[in-house]
Amino acid sequence: MEAEILILLIKLLLIVLVIVFGSIAYSMIYRKWRTKRLKLIETTFAKICSLYLYPKPNEESNLIEIQRELKSVGITPTKPRNVQYLIDLMIRTQRSILGNNYIKLKTLFTQIPPYGASASKLKSSKWYIKARGIREIYEMDQSQYTRDLIKLRNDENIYVRREAQIGIVIFLGWKSLRFLPYLKRQMTLWQQIKIVEKLNDLYPEPDLKHLRRAYNSDRPYANELIMRIIRKFNLTEDIAYIIQFIDNPKFETREAAIYCISAFLLSDEQLREIKEKFYHISNIEQQLMLLKYIQRISVEIDLPFYKDLLYNGNDIIKLSTADILWNNAYKEEVQEYYYQQYTQKANSEFISV
């Protein structure tokens, strides 16, 4: 009886072993075949690109021939993985070429088969496929899908809407400010920075008409975004927009305003405005930052302002004010305040006794 069970066990194990080895062998053969196939696609694609960019003299590149060639190495709608590989190759190529050839490649890529693959990804229900589709569209500069990207700007998935917003900025430039300040959802700091950088890279000439229209937006992230744009493009005539947010009740908005204003020099009028707003900032750290900034850009020391802070401010503010006064040849004022403290203390002690 026992021997039978053992034999059965051995047989079972043998079957398992055969399955394991079989699957290893299969995967090895498949991988070998697959790498070969991908290499073939790569080589064919490289040949197509090079012949398209530098055709033989007196020979027009033939698009139908190119399509046929791609089909023969397995680029067909039924094999989405091959198509994806080709798309990756296209993006890689477009990233590494500039100048006339870039424009030529762009036209080539609109005309070879898999292009629709990226657009169809936008309809997928999975967020990562959607986001990838958007990315492919803007990386390959296929602006005919701008409309679809605009529709996705409020998508519930953060990655999808991020990519869509970036795509909108790439295709529409400053016109994208018609949409971006009015989004339904918050925009992270990182996304704001990315948008500002993209604008700066691709559309370095500021378009004030579209920017100023966006000033009406009351969304906090939009205010921050616009302030960052004003800073990045050094729009000195629009500093007033930043100044109005210096004493905003929201911490992040104030933070952005103080950060952005620090890139500019102010007129006396603006400086006065800022000093007024200084008292309404509820956060000591931010007050300190602003104080340092005021000191840095002022030509002369505004004694009444500093003295007021020295006598009425918070202890930390008092300390930095004293520091500023001391280092700008107003030692007496600091000393006066110093001694006045003790007489005050002595008086109060005297009373308490």
Added chain:
Amino acid sequence: MRKALVIQEDIIILKILERLVILNHYECKAIRSINDLEIEDQSANFDIIISDILFDGIAPLDFVFQIQEIILHKSLIIVTNMGQHKIEKEILASQNVSGFFPIPLDMDHIEKLIA
């Protein structure tokens, strides 16, 4: 006919450069790594070498130095993904290199150099 040697790992860039060189009336040897070099190449006296600098087992600067020592040629152009400014400065300063092009690049510049 003038002779050219192109060494690029990225096959797409390699093929495009190869076409460009051939169109400019060169006889072109295009390879993907330095392992594909042959002993005869040493004395082939290339008019131009267009090469990457990033290869297995050799530092970029060493490579530039070595290739100038070993392979007979007239001018050397670098096309590479490793386009940091520091590398460019080092290569252009220390060696006799006629062009340095970080990827992404505009092929027209190379065409001007080799025409």
